[in-house]
Amino acid sequence: MSVLTNNTIGEAKRKILLDRFEKFTSDIYYTDVNFKSKVYPERRPIDDVLYYSVPELARIPFSDLNSNLFKPLNERSNRTFGPSWSTHWFLLNITVPDEWAGKSVHLIWNSSSEALIFNMKGVPLQGLTGGDGGDKRHEFPLISKAFGGDKYSFYIEMACNGLFGIGGATMISEPDKDRTFELKKCEIAVFDEEAYELLMDFKLIADMAAHLPQDSNRGSQALLTANKIINKCDTRDRSTWGDASKIAKSFLNQHNGDSQHTIYSTGHCHIDVAWLWPYDETKRKCARSWSSQLSIMNKFKDYKFSQSQAQLYEWTKQLYPELYEQIKQKVQEGQFVPVGGSWVEMDGILPSGESMARQFLYGQRFFKKEFGKYCTEFWLPDSFGYSGQLPQIMKLSNIDSFVTQKMSWNNINKFPHSTMHWQGLDGSRVWAHFPPMDNYCSQVHVKDMLFNVSNFKQRGASNISLCLFGFGDGGGGPNYDMLERLTRFEKNIDSVPIAKLSSAKDFFDRLKKEQSGPDHQLEVWHGELYFELHRGCYTSQASTKRGNRFCQVALRNVEILNLMSRSDDLDLSEEWKLLLLNQFHDVLPGSSIGLAYVDAIDYYRTITKNCEDHISTFTNQIKSTCDGNVDLNHLHDHVLTINTCSWDRSQVVEYALPNDSNHNVAQISHDGKALSFVKVQQLGYDFDSQKLCPDQIQLTSTSDFIQIKNQFVRLQINQQSGHINLFDYRMNRWVIENGGNEFQLFEDVPLFWDAWDVEVYHVDKPIRIHDPNVKLEILESGPLRACVKLQIQLTQNSRLTQFIKVHANSSRIDFHTLVDWNHEQHVMLKSKFPTTIYSPHQMASFDAQFGHLQRPTHRNTSWDWSKFEVHCQMWFDLSEFDFGLAILNDCKHGCSVLNNEMSISLLRSPKSPDVNCDMGHHEFTYSLYSHEGNLQSGNVIQEAYQLNYPLICKTASGNSYGKDSLFDLSAHSVVIDAVKRAEDDRRSVVVRLYESFGGRVDHVVLGVSKLILGQVKRVCRVNILEEELEELEFQDQHVDLGVFGAFQIQSIKFEFE
Structure with a gap:
């Protein structure tokens, strides 16, 4: 008897056996005799193949194919296709050999790239993923029982890119534009179902042997059982396979006790709308990924596949209508499950509050219209942080649950919860779950299942968790092997968690029932989910962030002016959807390849041009409306x-x-x-x-300083360094006295994620300014505004020009900045402001969506110092009891406050995945705003809006006269953030307001202009989806909105006669 067959197991024996198991199922070793080779025992090449290489990197639809352009594949001297991003079509004519009658037959295709099979009518059948990695998908089932002589014809669209694009040295390296892809396999093969079933049983048992505790009885049992299976199974004698299968089934039929953890498992296919590929490639990824899942659903009737992002569904509906109808049928059957509720999986911190509202408005309405129901869970597994206002926005969009896993990537502190309540800034609560497998593309091996349980942080308080399985990021989704493993785990295998094929809704429904008792134990996380990684995404791809902010402003202005000018209905849904698309969590943050930004910038230009045209039209309409209203006392222009x-x-x-x-x-x-x-x-x-x-600017110049003052502040600009000092007359104190607006350069080399990360050590390695002596020029000296032009050579290749502006009636100081940022490599630019302000609570305030939050300015704990670089919307503020200083911006998000030093991040220069990231010309404005009192009484919020929403001015002739206002709002702390036409009744108007100070306000009254808008018929409070919540009383052109809680959002719908 071999020493390996006795029951004494030492480390040496264990290692030998595990190596034996690996060789028994290897794709590489002993494939002539091992069991893996028995799954496809017979293969035949496909000889009748035609191909057509599409010119000029075009992606043509099936309907544009011309059969006359196809050539025989055997005429090629090789089977290598390229270059990167090119498309090649193949026509395969297949005849099944007569001797394969009664056997199952598969098509095997490996073009080392992504591909998609179509039937002869142009309907997508299944995606194919080439290469030899773990995410490969080479097989397409042709027929389960051939007759012999069966004939098939298919088209295959080959895309010259991999699942993760065309990166060079690493996945996120600059794309290699000249890659080629080899067609390695184009064949049919007999598929042996019995061999496959035994193989899956064996591999699961071998995985248990490898990953269960070595000193456990069950782990030892798995080791010996797997070895028995190999000994019993003669790969050359099929008659032995049945006995080997019985050994496997006997082991797998041993069950857990009642306390075993249950993992609700939903198929998932994370498709980045753009990342290492452009938008147009994503459209094809949808067809490849989703058609694959439909074929799996036909075999596994309990399988549920979760898919987010209304934009992807809309693309599929437009480009692959037959596939889309199949998806709709599977949605009705409960297998294809729309999730998320948003237009795309947007960035969770950079878009404005109104943009986030529109994500759900357009997303949820799409899902309701197309599939008859709203999504009940917000699905955002891969964003780089999450706004503290998302719980409220979710609740107002009929969503009460949230799924992400990104917080597991924190590089400093481990997030303490897997399942919790998440409470937003206003007090709204949602159910939140972070799948403890710590990824959204699990392959559900034994080690994944075991890690899920050991990593689950609510042990004792809950006994269920959610798993998202399937290849992702570049699409793909689950494969047959994953479903085979899960169906075995569903049968309750002893020592492995129980799997349950389900949806996210199934999981949350079970969680709510589990936690419904009086002693439920889930904890509450308050406020933002700050992500301790990818902090560079607040700054990278500055032009994209500028485009986003300016388009948000433009769309809001157009919607307001459309009503103010009494013009006909204007549908801006297409412009909004383009903006929402660009807010995807790899586009707006700046972590995509250059091709993606060619599209993004083009979309911003389209939105901007359309909005500029509309604003001009509506402004002229206001003028024409008031023509002839002559005031004899005001005949001048x-x-x-x-x-x-x-x-x-x-x-x-x-x-x-x-x-x-x-x-x-x-x-x-x-x-x-x-x-x-x-x-x-x-x-x-x-x-x-x-x-x-009421006031005028005074400007003086000496050899040391240029000095500008008004009734509020005195600004000194150093003639040599350009640094500023700031004195506030109201408080009779210096705000900055040691030189602010100091430009700083740092070496910016993260650990791996180049465009994504700024690391904590970057401040330890400053780079000397090339020429610290600035050139100053006085351009304006009053009486209404002073302007000083500053020029500085930052590096040998990059130059900054700044127009420092002080206005007569404000303490706000604008720094309108132009930068030519050229040939920089891993350099970061900031501007620093050392202040005299001491916050006794060591906290600073930061603008967020529909509100603001506080973060520490000290570094007491790792949770504090992890926030060495943070984000804001339009402002951040450092205040004492009765005085403070805010830094405002018109398109910058990255910032930091350490003790009394405030810094704003301006530009970066990462080299992957876009080697040209941020290179070129930039224009932006940031401002200093000193104020009496706290940020609320000091009007910081209003001043930031005024920087971002400048007054629109246009000269008019003396025969135009008049004034009016759409609305009259009584509460200073309440902000009207949007005024739009209602989606379903375009004569109705929706006003979105929020409490901005962080406190309760009673009896907020809103007056309505009868002259502009007409006679109000009815007023009601609605949610973000514009569903009615309650009717409000309207009297004398006013409506009492009642109480606003701290940071509460309200949407009010006015119906007109």
Whole structure:
């Protein structure tokens, strides 16, 4: 008797046996005699193959194929195709050999790339993934029982890219544009179902032997059982396989006790809308991935596949209508499960609050229209942080549950929960689950199942968890092997967690029932989910972030002006959807390849051009509406000023003058534009907005400083360094006295994720400014505005020009900045402001969606110092009890506050996956704003809006006169963030408001302009999806909105006669 067959198991014996098991199922070793070779015992090449290489990297649909362009494949000298991103079509004509009658037959295709099989009518049948990696998908079932002589014809579309694009040295390296892909296999093969079943049993038992505790009885039993199977199974004698299978079944039929953990397992195919490939490739990835899942569903009737992102469904509906109808049928049958509720899986921190609302508005409405129901869980497994307002936005979008796994990537602190309640800034709560396998593309091997249980952090409080299985990021989804493993785990194999094929909703329904008792034990996480990695994504691809912010502003303005001008209905859904698409969690953060940004910037240009045209049209419409309203006391030319903010504004504005204007001008700017001081009411327009400014700018210059002052502040600009000092007259104190606006360069080399990460050590390695001596030039000296031009050579190749502007009536100081950022490699640019402000609680405030939050300015614990680089929306603020300083921005998100030092991150220069990331010309503005009191009483929020939403000004002739306002809002702390036409009734108007200070407000009253909007018929409170919640009383053109809680969002719908 061999020593290996006795029951004494030592480490040497265990290692030998495990190696033996691996060789028994290997794709590489002993394939002539091992059992893996028996799954496909007979193969035949396909000889009748035609091909067509599409020119110029075009992606043509099936309907555009021309059979006359196809050539015989055997005429090629080789079977290598390229270059990267090219497309090649194949026509396969297959005849099954007569001797294969009664056998199951598969098509085997390996083009080392992604591919998609079509039937002869152009309907996608299944995706194929080439290569020899674990995510390969080479097999396509032809027939389960051949007659012999069966004939088939298929088209295959070969895409010259892998599942993860065409990266060079590493997956995220700059794309290799000249890659080629070899057609390695084009054949049919006999599929032996009995061999496959035994192989799957054996591999599962061998995995248990490898991964169960070595000192456990069950682990030893698995080791000996797997060895018995090999000894019993003669691969050359089929008659031995039955006895080997009985040994396997006897082992697998031993069950767990009642306390075993249950893993709710849902198929998933994470498809990045763009990442290491452009948008157009994603459209094909959908067809490849989803057709594959439909074929698996036909075999595994209990299998449920979860898929998010309405945008992907819409693309599939447009491009693959027959496939889409099959998906709709599977949705009705409960196997294909739409999840998420959003238009795309957007970034969770960079879009505005209104953009997040529109993600759910368009996403949920799509799912309801197409599939008859809303999604009940928000599905965002791969975003780089999550806003603390998402729970409220979710609840207002009919979603009460949340799934992500990204927090498991934290590189400093381990997130403490797997299942919890997540409470937002306003107090809204949702169920939240972070799958403890710590990924969204599990392959559900034994080791994954065991890790799931050991890593589950709510042991004792809950006994269930969720698993997302299937190849992902580049699509793909589950394969047959994964389903075979899970169906075995469902049978309750002793010592392995129980699997349950399910959906995310099934999991949350069970969780709610489990936690329904009075002693439920789930904990609550309050506020944002700050992600301790990928902090560089607040800054990378600056042009994309600028495009996003400016398009958000433009779309809001157009919607307001459409109503203000009393124009016909305007549908902006296509522009909104383009913006929402670009907010995908690898596009807006800056972590995609260059090709993706060619598309993104083009979409921003389209949105911007359309919005500019609309704004011009609506502005002229307002002028024409008021033509003939002559005021004999105001016969001179007017300035039509439009205010899209929900408070009255008094500001210095800049606007272009027509050549023949007789307009009264207080100051001409350095570039020939008019400067005026205006006052205009909230959400309104005024043709006579020009007023006399109560204050004037004073500017003086010495050899040391250029000094600018108004009634609020005194700004000093150092003539040599360009650094600034700032004195506030109201508080009689210096705000900055040691040189602010100091440009800093740092070596920016992360550990791996180049475009994604800024690491904590970057501040330890500053880079010397090439020429620290600046050039200053006074361009304007008042009376309404002073402007100083600053120029500095940052590096040998990069130069910064800045226009520092101070206005007569504000303490805000604008730094309008132009940077030519050229040939930089792994360099980061920041501007630093050392302040005199001491926050006794060591906290700073940061703007977020529909609210704000506080973060520590100290580094006491690892949770504190992990926030060495953080994000904001339009501002961040450091305040004492009665005074503070805010830094505002018009398109920057990265920032930091350490003790009393504030910094804003301006530019980066990573080299992968886009080697040209951020190279070129940049334009942006950031501002200093010192204020009395705290940020609320100091109007920080309003000032940030005013920077981002400048007054719209246009000269008008003297025969145009009038003013009006859409709405009149009573509460200073409540902000109207959106005014839009209702989705279903375009005569109705939806107003979205939120409480911005972080406190309760009683009796918020909203007045409505009868002149502009007409007679109100009915008012009701609605959710984000514009479903009615309750009717409100409307009287004398006003509605009492009742109480606003801290950071509460309310949407109000007005119906008009």
